[in-house]
Amino acid sequence: MSPHIGTSVTLDIGGLEALFRALIEDGRELVGPTVQDDAIVLTRIRGVADLPRGVGDEQAPGHYRLRRRSDQALFGFAVPQHSFKQELLVPRTELVQIRRSKTGLVVTEPPRPDRRVAFIGVRACEIAAIRVQDVVLRDGPYADADYASRRAQIFVVAVNCSDPSGTCFCASMGTGPRAEAGFDLAVTELLEPEHLFVVEIGSSAGATMLEKVSSCATTEAETSAAELVVANTRERMGRTVDTTDIRNLLVENLEHPRWDDVADRCLACANCTLACPTCFCTSTEDSTSLDGDDATRTRRWDSCFTMDFAYLHGGGVRPTVRGRYRQWMTHKLATWHDQFGSSGCVGCGRCITWCPVGIDITEEVAAIRREPGASRKAQ
Incomplete structure (x- = not known):
């Protein structure tokens, strides 16, 4: 057959x-x-x-x-x-x-x-x-x-x-x-x-x-x-993450003190984004021959963790590590749903393995979930 x-x-x-x-x-x-x-x-x-x-x-x-x-x-x-x-x-x-x-x-x-x-x-x-x-x-x-x-x-x-x-x-x-x-x-x-x-x-x-x-x-x-x-x-999964209403959890906690905690550890090295199988940020470079007769535009991988990636005329819109990590994680797990109809995370764990300081995205979600709205309570 x-x-x-x-x-x-x-x-x-x-x-x-x-x-x-x-x-x-x-x-x-x-x-x-x-x-x-x-x-x-x-x-x-x-x-x-x-x-x-x-x-x-x-x-x-x-x-x-x-x-x-x-x-x-x-x-x-x-x-x-x-x-x-x-x-x-x-x-x-x-x-x-x-x-x-x-x-x-x-x-x-x-x-x-x-x-x-x-x-x-x-x-x-x-x-x-x-x-x-x-x-x-x-x-x-x-x-x-x-x-x-x-x-x-x-x-x-x-x-x-x-x-x-x-x-x-x-x-x-x-x-x-x-x-x-x-x-x-x-x-x-x-x-x-x-x-x-x-x-x-x-x-x-x-x-x-x-x-x-x-x-x-x-x-x-x-x-x-x-x-x-x-x-x-x-x-036998090594990690779990509670995805219940995760979009609103993160979007409603943009001023949570956990972002300061993770910023103190994050090196903004971009390892997580380069290892991630779904991150798609790129930049373009222009190069010109010495005689000026030939020019080439090239696309290369980039990362939302680099200062220049979020540069607009007059400066960067996310100058702090706190802002850049928050942008990456909330986009990956929350606002990706708004743009593309699904999560931007597939649970491969590479961002955890290849982070030089061992930042764990599942633990960051859990920390915010344990005390949502903590920043508002402190005000």
């Missing part, structure tokens, strides 16, 4: 390797997790041998370490250091080139990217983050052409999480740990009694790819085992 959307098949490691080969033969570059410089990063991979076999991670506020697992799991870790955002909203890209000629100015837009990519090991929170960026950068009245072009060419192999980190809270945000949609194939890794991969088919492209791979029908026992993996993960 041919694979079709909504059904599952089971692969062994050889079958997973065959799937990767089929993707490469289909003209796709594989981008997935591998170990580099004592971290799990997303980069170009060639196959199963490049995956972090038997490697797990430890994540806590301001803390990240790899650890050796007692098994040979290929996806036995939480989210990698970076997100797939770097592949879609790339850190730096040319927007336009202007050249002066004898007949006048010649304006040239760079060619649209032509790069067919398969994302390997995309977690449910990452899929949610891509969906958020789709709304911001692709689906509005003024689509970002570079993002839209890259987005249209990706094939998504999701992985349902089995080992949440100490900073994960996707269950609280309703974005995981199971991938519900937005994938071509979704893998759940089973380690006992055999090392197998239950693969759910999410698109016709996914079904077509699996037709090229030898697979077995998923048994009821394998289906139950896969469901248990996700259920156990949900119970």
Whole structure:
């Protein structure tokens, strides 16, 4: 029976390797997790041998370490250091080139990217983050052409999480740990009694790819085992956050003393925004050749934590760290709903892990919730 959307098949490691080969033969570059410089990063991979076999991670506020697992799991870790955002909203890209000629100015837009990519090991929170960026950068009245072009060419192999980190809270945000949609194939890794991969088919492209791979029908026992993996993960989240009426909670507490407390600790280094899979702030730079005949406008990642990002004529509108952290957190968790109809946070926990001083966004929400309106009481 041919694979079709909504059904599952089971692969062994050889079958997973065959799937990767089929993707490469289909003209796709594989981008997935591998170990580099004592971290799990997303980069170009060639196959199963490049995956972090038997490697797990430890994540806590301001803390990240790899650890050796007692098994040979290929996806036995939480989210990698970076997100797939770097592949879609790339850190730096040319927007336009202007050249002066004898007949006048010649304006040239760079060619649209032509790069067919398969994302390997995309977690449910990452899929949610891509969906958020789709709304911001692709689906509005003024689509970002570079993002839209890259987005249209990706094939998504999701992985349902089995080992949440100490900073994960996707269950609280309703974005995981199971991938519900937005994938071509979704893998759940089973380690006992055999090392197998239950693969759910999410698109016709996914079904077509699996037709090229030898697979077995998923048994009821394998289906139950896969469901248990996700259920156990949900119970072992490292963090939780109460999202009840969170928009109004934050918007109505803009003068809460907790903002002063967090400002005393925050370095305004922008690590949280650069690690975040949904932050989309960018700036533009203009450069000119020494002879003045060529000029290039380039877009690069920026952050609402930098002083210049909020600069208007006459000065910055958020000169204090307090103001910049408050802007980031209230936008992410509150006013993002007003702009885009969802939260801007997917609960991946990167902002907690990669904060040098260990600021925990879930604890900041909890602190305000414990004593809302504290600033008004003090007046």
